[in-house]
Amino acid sequence: MFAETLEAVQSSPSKQKIYVRFVLAVIAVMVLFKTFRFGRWGAWQVRELSDFDAFYIVALQVWHGQLDLVYRFETLVKLQEAYNGATSFMPWTYPPQFDLLVAPFALVPAGIAYLLFITVTLAVYLLTLRAIAGRNFAHVLVVMFPALAITVGCGQNGFLTGAMIGIVCLNVERRQIVAGLALGAMVIKPHLAIAAGVYMLATRRWVALATAATVVLASSFLCTLVFGWQIWTAWLGAIRESAIFLEHGFYPLFRMVSAYATFDRAGAPPNVAFWAQATVACFALFAVVLAIRLGTAREMSPAFALGVTAMVSVMISPYAYDYDLPMIGIGLALLLPNLAQLAKARERSLIYGLILLAGAYGMLQSARLAAQFDNEASLTAMDDKFAPAVGGFAMLALLMVLLRLLWRGMRPAPVLPESAQAAE
Secondary structure: OHHHHHHHHHOOHHHHHHHHHHHHHHHHHHHHHHHHHHHOOOOOOOOOOOHHHHHHHHHHHHHHOOHHHHHOHHHHHHHHHHHHOOOOOOOOOOOHHHHHHHHHHHHOOHHHHHHHHHHHHHHHHHHHHHHHHHHHHHHHHHHHHHHHHHHHHHOOOHHHHHHHHHHHHHHOOOOHHHHHHHHHHHHHOHHHOHHHHHHHHHOOOHHHHHHHHHHHHHHHHHHHHHHOOHHHHHHHHHHHHHHHHHHOOOOOHHHEOOHHHHHHHOOOOHHHHHHHHHHHHHHHHHHHHHHHHHHHHOOOOHHHHHHHHHHHHHHOOOOOEHHHOHHHHHHHHHHHHHHHHHOOHHHHHHHHHHHHHHHHHHHHHHHHHHHHHOOHHHHHHHOOOOOOOHHHHHHHHHHHHHHHHHHHHHOOOOOOOHHHHHHO
16 A cells, blocks of 8 residues: 555664655755756856745845835836846735844845745744654655745745644643744745634634734834834735735636645636635644544544644645645644544555655656746646646545545444454
């Protein structure tokens, strides 16, 4: 079975070390390669823009005092062209807190900025994942490798958000203030923190919730002092603009892992895709509540419910991409100690396979389209008009598997006949 083959990775300490070293070595080579590309050194003087380029452009505008320009797509396109002579469809909808976070990277060249950003966030993520996974670390790394690779490749913040959710899960039981600080830091991508917030509410972690709210309010006040109150108007305008872009299918939907993208690429009208996304979000949050009840009924460790919470976090918003999947690794690490008890080998194989598929599809599809159309500018015009959102389908199937396991776990165990009990 596929599950047993993957689980054999952790069969001995020596085998674990081999797999961990191999995965980390490949990632290190990728980071070095991408450092040259983002730095536009050597043969990469001119190239297509990618996600970290958008971060760097925003950081530059913070120091130029023109941050509001990045929240209007027509001016952002001009900034992109001035930066590298190329444009790409990358509207900016991050809250001002993330603008503050990336601002220091404009003080160094782009290649060095990428190297610092990706290595620091990757290191924090891996340390957090190691603390959670323990002896299952090699197993989780192998399953998550495609998601780690795609995040390194585009220079996104999936390692940062994954680490923050991991810190929440590590500390929510004994150090609620630390968990609340990490949850509050998720203000940079609040749609990925909804499930964790529901978990906090359902388990009455009031100190963590109050701490998170304090972080959000304090950081918002700081952003207002630095950028002025008008930055919030600009941000809200960008969100409205992005909703229009999403409705018209301008985003690279084949890279998305949301139900919205799946139904949109399947030919459903935007309003049907939206309601499908809302329905999936409700089931995802229901899974969190069900996991909490199952843990209480079976006197299981809170880690299981937290694992479900981390996994479904990427299933709630329509704006979820393959580079957000490192959060799934946190969930998998939390689930593994109990997964063998609740899931059959075939179900575990399905879980591992769906995670691998979601991470690998966007990367392989991007490589194919880049080779076919030469550059990413062509992808904007021609790409996902024909490419389905397979990653979103994988996440839908994963949610169904989780709900099946949870529902089955909640059913009472069958009562044996008295004769069978006597025989025992």
